[in-house]
Amino acid sequence: MKITLSRIKAEYVEQVRTHLADLPAEDVEEIVQDLEAHLAELDDGDLEAELGTPSQFAREFRVSAGLESEGGYGQLSGLRAKAKRPFRRLTAAATRLAGQVRWPSVRPIWIYTRGWLLVGAIGVLYYEEAIRHFPIPSIEYSTLAGLVLTGTATALSVWLDRAPNRGVRRLGTSIYSLIVAIAVVLSIFNPLPDPRTQGVEQIPDSADVTAPGVTITEDAVAAQLHD
Amino acid sequence: MDLTQLLKGVLDTAVLAVLRGGRTYGYDLVRQLREAGLEEVGDASVYGTLRRLFGGGYLTSEIVPSEEGPARRYYGLNSAGRDLLERSSKSWEEFAGVMNRLLEEEEE
Numbered sequence: 001m002k003i004t005l006s007r008i009k010a011e012y013v014e015q016v017r018t019h020l021a022d023l024p025a026e027d028v029e030e031i032v033q034d035l036e037a038h039l040a041e042l043d044d045g046d047l048e049a050e051l052g053t054p055s056q057f058a059r060e061f062r063v064s065a066g067l068e069s070e071g072g073y074g075q076l077s078g079l080r081a082k083a084k085r086p087f088r089r090l091t092a093a094a095t096r097l098a099g100q101v102r103w104p105s106v107r108p109i110w111i112y113t114r115g116w117l118l119v120g121a122i123g124v125l126y127y128e129e130a131i132r133h134f135p136i137p138s139i140e141y142s143t144l145a146g147l148v149l150t151g152t153a154t155a156l157s158v159w160l161d162r163a164p165n166r167g168v169r170r171l172g173t174s175i176y177s178l179i180v181a182i183a184v185v186l187s188i189f190n191p192l193p194d195p196r197t198q199g200v201e202q203i204p205d206s207a208d209v210t211a212p213g214v215t216i217t218e219d220a221v222a223a224q225l226h227d
Numbered sequence: 228m229d230l231t232q233l234l235k236g237v238l239d240t241a242v243l244a245v246l247r248g249g250r251t252y253g254y255d256l257v258r259q260l261r262e263a264g265l266e267e268v269g270d271a272s273v274y275g276t277l278r279r280l281f282g283g284g285y286l287t288s289e290i291v292p293s294e295e296g297p298a299r300r301y302y303g304l305n306s307a308g309r310d311l312l313e314r315s316s317k318s319w320e321e322f323a324g325v326m327n328r329l330l331e332e333e334e335e
Contacts, residue, residue, distance in 0.1 A: 040296030064275030
């Protein structure tokens with residue numbers, strides 16, 4: 001026997017159906033049948049108070065049916081939800097990580113020096129001899145290029161740290177730090193051997209990388225510039 | 228304590244336990260759970276749980292026409308469902324025993 005639901009109930013059912021549209025059609029039909037029978041027991045005015053909005057109902061259903069993590073993507077159509085899921089997981093993990101790292105005193109120093117560290121590490125990676133210009137970063141023997149790049153990298157670092165969007169700020173600053181860490185590690189283990197510089201000791205190299213050169217930079221750079 | 232969090236872990240068992248008393252349909256199942264004291268239980272959670280248990284092969288389902296409204300789907304326990312209920316029941320007793328002992332130790 002086909003019973004016609006009130007307009008409000010029919011509308012509610014249709015919205016739930018839309019939110020579950022990515023599930024197999026047969027499953028959706030069965031869920032909708034159950035929901036229609038359920039709604040028949042309620043008054044029109046009680047729907048959202050009893051069941052939540054159609055979107056909430058669909059999400060709660062998905063979670064308890066084991067179709068969805070609690071993060072829930074009930075608002076997205078199936079294909080988009082699937083495409084976004086790995087990315088969301090990645091950004092969520094990165095954001096969590098960034099949130100856990102709290103260096104109240106070291107953090108500002110890190111923001112202002114990591115650009116220098118990055119360019120320095122890249123310089124050493126290409127030409128180990130670049131270490132001789134320490135603490136002035138140089139790229140392919142050019143300290144000017146090194147300084148310009150350091151300025152740019154530092155500006156980017158500071159900009160990211162102050163980005164108005166919280167997500168951009170956290171993710172950007174984490175990725176930046178990650179890239180610096182990779183560059184530093186690579187420059188220590190230098191996988192790009194330069195025949196001219198083979199035999200040059202690794203000690204100054206790692207000294208550059210681990211040196212507390214943090215406070216040296218600005219003064220030292222300025223001093224060298226005046227020379 | 229947030230009851231909805233606790234409920235998530237035990238809703239399967241609660242649904243199976245109600246169905247042990249006889250097959251029934253979603254709305255009535257929600258009503259029975261609330262009457263038993265699980266007032267926080269969400270309607271959609273019950274339907275999702277039914278869906279998952281049915282998909283896992285623990286429940287029977289049958290459409291029964293209703294005189295007052297749309298046809299209702301009645302859910303009941305099959306033998307796999309009864310086995311699952313028995314296992315869940317044992318796990319719950321062990322867990323509840325551990326928790327009770329822990330809480331009593333705290334009070335001493």
